[in-house]
Amino acid sequence: MDWSKSKNVLIFALLITNIILLFFVYRDQRAIGDGTLTRSFVQDTIKMLEEKDIHIDAKIPRRNIKLNSLSVEFEKKTPEELNQGFFDNKGTVLRVAKDLIKMDYKNESISIVNNRRILYENRRKSPGGKAPSKEESLNMVQEFLRTRDYPDGDMILTFYKKEKDQAFLEYSKTYEEVLVESSYTNFVVDKDGVRSMDRLWLNVIEISNNDIALASAPKALLSFLDQPKYYHRRIETLDPCYYFNPEEQGYVEDLTKARQGRAIPAWRVQFQDGEKVVIDIY
Amino acid sequence: MKESIKTFVLLTLSISLIFLASLVWVKFPKKPESPSVNGSEFSSTYLEREILSPKKLIVNFSHGEHTLFYEIEPMWKEYYNWMEDFLVLLGDEDNQIEKITQEEYLKAQDEMSLVFVYDYPWSTRILGNLLNVEKPKEKNTGAFKIETLYLPVKGGFIILINENKELIKVSIKHGKFQEIEERLEDLYDSKRYRNYENFWEKYKVLTNVYVPKLTVTLPRPVIYRNELAKMEKTYRNDLAERFLGRDIDYIREIIEDSGTTYVYEARNLRFHDDGLIEYQNLEEFESKEENLFVSLQTALDFIATRTGINTGLVLSQVERISTKGNSGYRLDFNLKENDKEVLLQKDPLEHYMSIEVYNQNVAKFQFLYRKAMDTNAPKDPAAPILEDQAFSPSGVLEQNVPMFYPNGTPDGDVLLELIQRVEDVDVIYVDPGREEEMTTLLPAWKIKMDTGTYIFHMGNGEFLMER
Numbered sequence: 072m073d074w075s076k077s078k079n080v081l082i083f084a085l086l087i088t089n090i091i092l093l094f095f096v097y098r099d100q101r102a103i104g105d106g107t108l109t110r111s112f113v114q115d116t117i118k119m120l121e122e123k124d125i126h127i128d129a130k131i132p133r134r135n136i137k138l139n140s141l142s143v144e145f146e147k148k149t150p151e152e153l154n155q156g157f158f159d160n161k162g163t164v165l166r167v168a169k170d171l172i173k174m175d176y177k178n179e180s181i182s183i184v185n186n187r188r189i190l191y192e193n194r195r196k197s198p199g200g201k202a203p204s205k206e207e208s209l210n211m212v213q214e215f216l217r218t219r220d221y222p223d224g225d226m227i228l229t230f231y232k233k234e235k236d237q238a239f240l241e242y243s244k245t246y247e248e249v250l251v252e253s254s255y256t257n258f259v260v261d262k263d264g265v266r267s268m269d270r271l272w273l274n275v276i277e278i279s280n281n282d283i284a285l286a287s288a289p290k291a292l293l294s295f296l297d298q299p300k301y302y303h304r305r306i307e308t309l310d311p312c313y314y315f316n317p318e319e320q321g322y323v324e325d326l327t328k329a330r331q332g333r334a335i336p337a338w339r340v341q342f343q344d345g346e347k348v349v350i351d352i353y
Numbered sequence: 354m355k356e357s358i359k360t361f362v363l364l365t366l367s368i369s370l371i372f373l374a375s376l377v378w379v380k381f382p383k384k385p386e387s388p389s390v391n392g393s394e395f396s397s398t399y400l401e402r403e404i405l406s407p408k409k410l411i412v413n414f415s416h417g418e419h420t421l422f423y424e425i426e427p428m429w430k431e432y433y434n435w436m437e438d439f440l441v442l443l444g445d446e447d448n449q450i451e452k453i454t455q456e457e458y459l460k461a462q463d464e465m466s467l468v469f470v471y472d473y474p475w476s477t478r479i480l481g482n483l484l485n486v487e488k489p490k491e492k493n494t495g496a497f498k499i500e501t502l503y504l505p506v507k508g509g510f511i512i513l514i515n516e517n518k519e520l521i522k523v524s525i526k527h528g529k530f531q532e533i534e535e536r537l538e539d540l541y542d543s544k545r546y547r548n549y550e551n552f553w554e555k556y557k558v559l560t561n562v563y564v565p566k567l568t569v570t571l572p573r574p575v576i577y578r579n580e581l582a583k584m585e586k587t588y589r590n591d592l593a594e595r596f597l598g599r600d601i602d603y604i605r606e607i608i609e610d611s612g613t614t615y616v617y618e619a620r621n622l623r624f625h626d627d628g629l630i631e632y633q634n635l636e637e638f639e640s641k642e643e644n645l646f647v648s649l650q651t652a653l654d655f656i657a658t659r660t661g662i663n664t665g666l667v668l669s670q671v672e673r674i675s676t677k678g679n680s681g682y683r684l685d686f687n688l689k690e691n692d693k694e695v696l697l698q699k700d701p702l703e704h705y706m707s708i709e710v711y712n713q714n715v716a717k718f719q720f721l722y723r724k725a726m727d728t729n730a731p732k733d734p735a736a737p738i739l740e741d742q743a744f745s746p747s748g749v750l751e752q753n754v755p756m757f758y759p760n761g762t763p764d765g766d767v768l769l770e771l772i773q774r775v776e777d778v779d780v781i782y783v784d785p786g787r788e789e790e791m792t793t794l795l796p797a798w799k800i801k802m803d804t805g806t807y808i809f810h811m812g813n814g815e816f817l818m819e820r
Contacts, residue, residue: 078359085366092373099377140602281602317607317614333606 107287108133116289123302125295128343129309136311136336137282141246143315144331145187146272150174153181156220157191185328191268198262202233208240208260215258215265226256229308230345237261241345246275250312250339252349253319273315276331283336285311291338291350305343312339314349397650397657402429404653404668405483407469407502408694409779411563412537412546416463417554420546421563423692423780433484435467435504435533439511440481442525443497449524458503458512458520459553459561465506465537470777472694473668474498474516482646497521506534558773562746569743571811572780575690575794579628580722582790589613589624596622596632596659627787629702632659632718640711643673643680648710652684655708655715660722665689669704681711690725693781695794696808697721698818700786721787742812746778746798749809753816757804777801783808783817 106112113131120127150172154162162176174181182190203211209228216223227250230241237259244254254273259266285291288309295301315334337351406425413419425432442448462468476498503512513521540546547570552560581589590601597604597617605616612625619635657663670685685704688695697705702721709717744752750771754762757771778801782794796811799820806820 075356075359078356078363082359082362082366085363085370089366089369089373092370092377095377096373142606279602281600283602315605328609328611329607330610331608333602333604335603335605 105135105287107289108135113289116292119296120292123296125301125304125306127292127306127309129306131292131309132288135287136285138249138285138311138313138336139281140279140283140336141251141313141315141334142276142279142331143251143273143313143334144276145329146270146274147186147330148183148189150183153183153189157181187330188271189268191265191270193264193266195263195266197236199236200262202236202238203260203262205231205238208238208258211260211264212240212258215268229341229347232345237266239345244273246313250310251275251334252312252314252337252339252347253316273334285336285338286352288338291352292340294350294352301342301348306340307343308339308341310339312337312349314339314351316349319349396663397653399663400653400657400666401483401650402426403664403666403689404473404649405475405480406432408472408667409470411468411470411549412540413462413464413466413468414537414541415465417550418541419462419549419551419563420540421549425692431536432469436480436484439502439504440477440484443477443511443523445526447526451522451524453512453520453522455520455559455561457522459551459559461503461505461512462551462553462561465534467504467506467533467537469502469504471500471502473671474500479646479649483649504533506537552772552775556769556772558769560773560775562775562778564746564778569745569811571743572693572782572796573691575782576726577695577723577784577792577794578726579787579790580724581624581628581630582626592624592660593622595661596620628722629787630660630718630720630722632715634714634716636714638679638711638714638716640679640681640714642712643682644712645671645682647712648682649684651713651715652682652708652710655710655718656686656706659718660720666706667694669694674709676716679711681709681714681716683707683709688723690782690794694779694799695782695784696797696799696818696820698783698785698795698808699788700784703820723784723787726791743796744798744809744811744814746775746800747772749798749811749814749816750775750800752814753807753809756816771802774802774804775800776803780811781808783810 110133113133116131117127148156150164154160154164154174157179158174158176162174162179162181165173165175167173170185172183174183178194180192180194184190208231213223216226225244225246226242227245228240229243229250230239232239238261240258240260242256242258244251251273254271256268256270256272258268292306292309313334314337315332317329317332335351337349340348340350342348403426406429408423410422410425410428411419412422480499497513498516499513500516500518501514503514505511508525510525511523513523515521548566549563550566552558552562552564555564584592593604593606593615594601597615597620599617603617607614607616611627612623615622615624621633621635623629623631625631656666665688666686667689668684669687670683672683672685674681674683684707686706686708687697688705695705697703700721702719705721705723707717707719708715747768750757751768754767754771758767777799779799781797781799783797784794785792795817797817798809798811800807800809808817808820809815810817
């Protein structure tokens with residue numbers, strides 16, 4: 072028996088069978104795959120959005136994204152802690168209403184809304200002149216946070232703009248490099264330092280064990296087509312995020328007293344003018 | 354090509370063949386869906402039975418010999434058979450139908466017979482549908498709504514009391530109901546029943562209301578507890594998953610000081626810390642024609658699969674509702690303990706459970722989740738009720754005479770006058786409400802009169818509320 076010849080025949084037969092099987096596997100994969108992740112679907116999405124004058128500068132991910140859900144709680148600081156951190160305990164605390172506490176010291180004031188949102192304002196005279204540069208603004212914010220006992224390890228700058236003599240900076244929370252919405256710390260800065268801070272922050276309590284598959288990015292973007300308020304806009308970034316926003320997500324009356332909950336994976340779209348939109352579809 | 358290379362290629366191709374073939378042909382079994390999410394482990398069968406069952410069964414042996422049962426479940430099979438026979442007989446076109454007087458009906462109580470009294474006047478059509486037995490022909494008696502059903506052992510006729518309190522006698526060809534006679538004779542011989550008498554026998558008034566002949570039996574003490582207050586997070590999550598039909602990781606959860614809200618798509622669920630569960634589905638649907646049979650089945654299935662409750666409910670009220678051009682029903686339920694209805698006393702809610710259902714669509718659901726504690730509840734040591742000192746229905750009326758005459762008690766036998774106005778009497782429990790996390794249920798008399806339904810404490814005769 073010629074073993075060499077037999078091997079040749081077998082190799083040839085196996086090769087043909089493998090090719091046929093490969094074809095079936097490819098066909099099955101295509102059938103069960105997410106059709107919205109194909110190159111052509113992404114191109115069609117871009118075209119359809121452009122017809123509504125919505126332009127996308129961000130890269131549209133073409134893969135399935137899975138994230139866990141997070142158990143989060145609103146950052147809560149007592150008036151005493153804030154008085155200590157901001158005014159060295161010299162501020163005057165006034166309980167204006169059940170959900171509003173005010174604190175004053177010289178030109179500065181703090182309002183605590185619903186026990187979770189903090190509004191700081193410095194009413195000093197405007198120095199005029201040019202707005203500080205991005206680097207200067209970042210340094211001023213960093214210093215402001217450091218001296219008032221706010222860690223900045225989980226903060227990421229998501230928007231910056233200059234207008235007249237002021238710079239505007241917007242930070243969001245990140246958890247393992249993914250943004251956690253809707254948390255924010257917004258600053259207005261001038262040459263003399265921070266003029267105001269508006270902060271609503273979330274802390275992560277625990278992470279779930281199960282992955283949640285997000286709807287594909289093109290599918291999420293297509294939801295803009297029937298919302299005229301987003302027409303004639305330019306999308307700057309498109310990222311997966313964790314989303315917890317009781318007022319937006321709840322269907323029930325007053326959720327201003329929410330203290331904790333579950334943040335669900337969603338898509339975060341930021342327009343060129345800084346507006347953020349979260350799309351939470353699966 | 355070298356032989357060793359050929360061997361290597363051959364081996365590689367063979368392995369690749371096995372791998373590709375497994376991808377194409379071998380299908381690994383899928384992990385079954387968690388039953389807790391789709392709720393298939395809970396069935397509404399028992400609930401259906403219970404809702405359709407009479408609230409009480411009166412057994413007449415002879416004049417002065419009667420007994421009464423609230424517990425119908427052990428004789429469900431017999432009840433089903435009797436109802437099947439009854440519905441078939443009622444469908445006969447040759448039946449003769451006539452209205453009878455109250456006196457004739459009262460005299461019929463002296464014959465060996467069964468009397469079923471219902472919470473809700475079910476139509477024979479719905480009973481037929483739900484019991485899955487042949488429904489009576491429309492043109493005949495299909496439209497009857499039965500509040501009370503009298504079945505004589507000897508057969509020959511049936512007496513119905515419909516929702517308008519009309520006494521209707523239906524003569525039937527034969528109608529010796531299966532096994533009834535034997536069973537009743539056995540029960541009578543055993544003497545293992547509590548003796549009841551009716552107001553007709555006791556006071557000679559034209560009222561067919563049954564009360565215990567000798568002493569009043571107090572219902573077993575029960576302590577109710579707010580079931581949500583101490584519920585572990587795992588159980589809460591499981592409950593939320595059942596209501597919203599999705600894994601908890603996909604459900605938004607918003608925790609406040611007074612409760613927790615869960616949101617998934619257009620459905621939201623709220624667990625209040627005081628024990629109230631509220632569910633709402635804002636999805637659009639279409640239901641142009643209301644159908645009580647379909648709506649009831651949807652409601653019971655929803656209750657069983659979402660709350661896991663498959664027994665211990667009583668249907669208290671049915672109301673037609675409409676919204677956005679859709680027609681449906683609001684069904685109100687109360688809880689039952691030891692086969693007796695429990696009513697809420699000092700609570701913003703009138704019923705423990707309320708569901709708005711439009712055929713196959715449940716739009717709203719509300720439930721004050723209170724449950725009897727597992728342990729045998731001790732009698733309240735602060736206010737022990739002694740059985741021999743418990744008030745009888747006439748006793749509570751006597752104690753509360755002035756309540757019925759706000760302009761002054763008239764002369765004459767006012768108690769007898771009040772007794773004449775009584776339409777029905779039941780033993781119930783009263784729950785003081787959700788203000789306290791744990792409450793001892795009060796044993797009470799529910800007395801239905803021509804002017805309303807009045808609830809009195811069995812222990813001290815005190816008037817508790819009017820319904």
